Amino acid sequence: MRSRLPSIFHDGDVTWVRTGLGLQLRLPTRQPRQSSLRLNSRVFPNICPRSSNSEIRPIHITQARYFSASNSTYQRPNPSFHRRIPLNLPRATPPQSTTMAPIPKTMSGILIEETGGVEVLKWKTDLPVPELGEGEILVRNEFVGVNFIDTYFRTGLYKSPLPLITGKEAAGTIIAVHPSVHSTDPTLQEGVRVAYVADHAYAEITAISADRAAAIPTGLDTQTAAASLLQGLTALTFVREAAGLAQPHATGHRQLGVSEGPWALVHAAAGGTGSMLVQMLAAHGARVIGTAGGEVKCGLAKGNGAQWVVDSTREDVVARVKEITGGKGVDVIFDGVGKATFDADLEMIARRGTLAVFGNASGPVPPVDVLRLGAKNIKLMRPVLFAYIVTKEERAAYTKELFELLLAGKVKVKIHEVYPLQEVGRAHSDLEGRKTAGKLLLKV
Numbered sequence: 346m347r348s349r350l351p352s353i354f355h356d357g358d359v360t361w362v363r364t365g366l367g368l369q370l371r372l373p374t375r376q377p378r379q380s381s382l383r384l385n386s387r388v389f390p391n392i393c394p395r396s397s398n399s400e401i402r403p404i405h406i407t408q409a410r411y412f413s414a415s416n417s418t419y420q421r422p423n424p425s426f427h428r429r430i431p432l433n434l435p436r437a438t439p440p441q442s443t444t445m446a447p448i449p450k451t452m453s454g455i456l457i458e459e460t461g462g463v464e465v466l467k468w469k470t471d472l473p474v475p476e477l478g479e480g481e482i483l484v485r486n487e488f489v490g491v492n493f494i495d496t497y498f499r500t501g502l503y504k505s506p507l508p509l510i511t512g513k514e515a516a517g518t519i520i521a522v523h524p525s526v527h528s529t530d531p532t533l534q535e536g537v538r539v540a541y542v543a544d545h546a547y548a549e550i551t552a553i554s555a556d557r558a559a560a561i562p563t564g565l566d567t568q569t570a571a572a573s574l575l576q577g578l579t580a581l582t583f584v585r586e587a588a589g590l591a592q593p594h595a596t597g598h599r600q601l602g603v604s605e606g607p608w609a610l611v612h613a614a615a616g617g618t619g620s621m622l623v624q625m626l627a628a629h630g631a632r633v634i635g636t637a638g639g640e641v642k643c644g645l646a647k648g649n650g651a652q653w654v655v656d657s658t659r660e661d662v663v664a665r666v667k668e669i670t671g672g673k674g675v676d677v678i679f680d681g682v683g684k685a686t687f688d689a690d691l692e693m694i695a696r697r698g699t700l701a702v703f704g705n706a707s708g709p710v711p712p713v714d715v716l717r718l719g720a721k722n723i724k725l726m727r728p729v730l731f732a733y734i735v736t737k738e739e740r741a742a743y744t745k746e747l748f749e750l751l752l753a754g755k756v757k758v759k760i761h762e763v764y765p766l767q768e769v770g771r772a773h774s775d776l777e778g779r780k781t782a783g784k785l786l787l788k789v
C-alpha cells in the first residue's frame with residue numbers, strides 16, 4: 346500500500362515534495378517555509394480526491410510533475426516520466442479573506458476632462474465602478490505608480506479620448522473575477538494580490554484583462570510591486586532587447602560590437618527608470634556612466650551602481666564622457682530626457698553605438714536627419730516597453746525575472762514619496778520639475 350504521507354527530498358539544488366500518489370512537486374529553493382498547502386480535493390481534484398486535509402508544510406509550488414505512478418518507493422526524477430499536469434493551485438499569495446466586501450457602484454479617482462496643466466487632474470468621488478468584461482478581473486488598487494507618460498496624456502502630447510482616467514500601473518487585491526477567467530487561469534481568485542501594467546489606474550478600482558495581472562509573490566510587499574513593475578520591466582526589456590545585452594552570467598556583448606564591458610550612459614540616472622537601468626546594466630557587466638541633476642542625485646546614481654557620475658547641471662557632459670572613456674565615447678546611451686540631450690548624445694556616442702531615445706522628459710526629439718547617423722554608423726532607436734511585452738508569455742517571463750531580482754535583493758527600488766491619490770497634481774509637478782529621485786507612488 347503506497348503511503349499518502351508527503352515527504353521532502355533534494356535533487357541537486359532543487360527541492361521536491363513527493364505526495365505519495367505518484368506526483369512530485371518542485372519547491373523553490375528560497376524561503377520554502379513561508380506558505381502551506383492543503384492537499385485536498387479542491388486543489389488536486391484529479392489527483393487525490395479522497396485525501397482531504399492532509400496538510401504538508403513547507404510548500405510553495407513552482408512546478409509539478411508525475412513521478413512514477415507504479416513505483417511505491419522513492420526514486421530520483423526520471424525525465425522520461427515527466428509531463429505537465431493541470432493543477433488548480435493557489436498562487437504565491439493566498440486569498441486574505443474569503444468574505445469580500447460587496448463591490449460598490451461608485452468610486453473615487455482622478456478624471457481628466459480636458460488636457461492641460463496639473464489643474465486638469467480632477468478628484469472625483471462618484472465615478473462609476475467599471476463593469477467586468479469577459480476575460481477581466483476587478484482590482485482594488487492600493488498603490489498606483491506615477492510615470493512620466495501620465496504627464497504626456499495629461500498635457501495631450503500623447504492622444505487619448507476624453508474624459509480619461511489615466512495611470513499605467515498599480516498593485517492591489519482582486520475583488521471580482523469574470524467567470525470566463527476561471528477556466529483560463531483558476532489561480533486568479535478574489536483576495537489574491539496582483540500588480541499590473543494597464544490603463545486607468547488612477548482610481549480606487551480598475552478592470553484589467555486577467556492576462557495582465559501578475560500575482561505578487563510571497564515576500565514581496567504590495568508597495569514595492571507597484572513601485573517596480575513598469576520601470577523595472579522597461580529597464581529589463583531595454584537592456585536585453587534594445588541594447589542586446591545577454592544574461593548577466595553570459596559572456597560577450599557582441600551585439601554592441603564590443604567584446605565585454607560595454608560603456609553605457611544613462612541620463613537621469615537617479616530617476617525612476619534611470620535607477621532601474623543603472624542597476625541592471627551594472628549587473629550585466631556594463632561600465633556605467635550616469636548623468637543626474639545636482640549633487641544629491643549624483644550620489645544616488647552612484648549608489649545605484651554607476652561607476653562614474655556627471656552632474657548635468659554643472660558639468661560639460663560631452664567633455665566628461667570623452668575623458669572617462671579615453672576619447673572613445675559610449676557604446677550605448679539610454680536617453681529618457683529627449684530633446685535637451687539628443688545632440689550631445691550624437692557627440693558622445695562611440696562608433697557603432699546604440700542610441701536608445703525612450704522618453705520626452707524635456708520634450709520630444711524633433712525629426713532627425715538620418716544622414717547624421719552615418720559618420721559613426723549609429724543605431725538609433727525609440728524603444729517602448731509596451732511593444733516588448735505584447736504577448737502573455739512575454740509579460741510573464743519578464744515579470745517573473747523582475748520579481749526574482751527584487752526578491753533576491755539584486756535590484757532595489759527607492760521610493761521618493763507616497764502621495765495621497767488626491768494629491769496627484771503635486772506628484773506631477775514634482776516629477777516635471779526635476780524635484781524627484783526614484784519612484785513616485787499614489788496611495789489609494
Ligand SMILES: NC(=O)c1ccc[n+]([C@@H]2O[C@H](COP(=O)([O-])OP(=O)(O)OC[C@H]3O[C@@H](n4cnc5c(N)ncnc54)[C@H](OP(=O)(O)O)[C@@H]3O)[C@@H](O)[C@H]2O)c1
Pocket residue numbers: 491492493494575576579613614615616617618619636637638639642657681682685703704705706707708728729730731776777778779780781782783
Ligand atoms: N519608452 C518607454 O517605454 C518608457 C518607459 C518608462 C519611462 N519612459 C521615459 O523615461 C523617462 C523617465 O521617466 P520616469 O517616469 O522614470 O521619470 P524620472 O526619470 O523619475 O524623472 C524624470 C527626470 O528626468 C530628468 N530631466 C532632465 N531634464 C528634464 C526636464 N527638462 N524636465 C523634466 N525632467 C528632466 C530629471 O532628472 P535629473 O534632474 O537628474 O536630470 C528628472 O528627475 C521619461 O521620458 C519617460 O517618458 C519611457
